[in-house]
Ligand code: SF4
């Protein structure tokens with residue numbers, strides 16, 4: 355049996371309310387990639403990660419822990435854990451992934467920044483003010499906590515003079531673009547996914563890649579934010595042969611990830627159906643959401659290889675030689 | 681078992697957010713396309729709400745919280761019910777509602 359729903363949600367929302375993130379990770383560590391690229395602080399246009407990719411290894415660790423706890427009498431103590439979590443940075447203590455586990459997810463924001471630079475987009479970064487968007491708490495119906503958090507993010511945009519935000523994942527995109535305007539008065543920020551920004555610029559690839567990949571659309575990009583043609587247009591420039599699975603575009607099939615925190619067994623069943631559909635089309639699958647990536651990969655084992663779309667775009671954008679040596 | 685009828689339940693949910701489940705025609709398309717094959721959501725659950733059967737809704741919390749909010753159902757719903765927003769409103773009510 356999973357941990358009692360109310361307490362799991364409580365732990366997540368306490369973290370958001372008290373620490374500005376569902377899972378607390380030190381801001382310095384989470385923004386190291388931007389310092390390495392020497393991204394300027396602030397600006398009218400900013401790249402905003404919402405910490406989604408960087409949080410994934412921590413969520414994975416926490417879910418594994420929950421699964422172990424869920425079957426044990428310790429589950430009864432999750433209420434106590436929640437009270438303790440209010441005072442101690444509990445999730446950070448128990449859910450610390452290795453450097454190797456973090457590396458791939460930390461690489462995606464770097465990929466996106468390089469792609470935007472190659473396309474001639476000028477942008478800055480908010481460093482410690484690049485906060486989690488509150489997507490999970492919103493999904494769980496914790497509306498009051500999310501409203502307060504949205505005000506905090508919007509205030510930081512105002513203070514930094516931000517007019518345009520470029521996002522890197524679908525969940526942050528829909529929160530900042532569609533949900534925040536319903537929660538924050540006079541919210542006047544243009545929000546676009548980097549996929550939309552890059553597709554609009556239509557920069558030709560420097561290197562042609564070979565191979566066949568199947569594209570897995572994110573439910574949130576496709577059905578919430580109408581981002582369907584952009585990833586296809588971008589992949590078309592890379593030389594890759596892109597095939598469509600059963601259930602593609604607006605009719606995509608969920609990766610199961612949204613059920614992971616509360617009902618991992620249900621999440622696994624949905625993921626396994628999707629892996630079958632994708633594997634029937636090609637061995638290599640392109641994802642564009644960190645939740646899809648982690649959930650499908652876990653389900654597939656060795657049967658299908660999953661990579662984020664930014665990895666392919668960076669390789670085709672001229673960074674291939676450098677990347678291959680890593 | 682006695683069933684407590686909570687007549688204003690739908691009104692209470694409409695105060696929380698944009699709850700529009702009364703438009704549901706009970707056709708079953710949502711269940712047919714749902715990756716979790718949720719038979720209860722949204723048709724029966726929405727009916728419980730319209731009838732004010734608050735305790736039945738509460739008994740089904742696991743179903744309400746397991747929905748993926750993936751919108752496969754919404755994409756095909758002939759009545760254009762905002763199913764996922766209704767689910768979110770129910771979650772809010774279950775977590776924090778005045779019941
Ligand atoms: S598809 Fe729409 S109208 Fe049909 S049962 Fe589901 S919610 Fe109701």
Ligand code: SF4
Pocket residue numbers: 710713714715716717718721722746747748749750751752753754763764
């Ligand atoms: S949003 Fe929920 S009910 Fe609708 S198809 Fe997805 S999992 Fe099923």
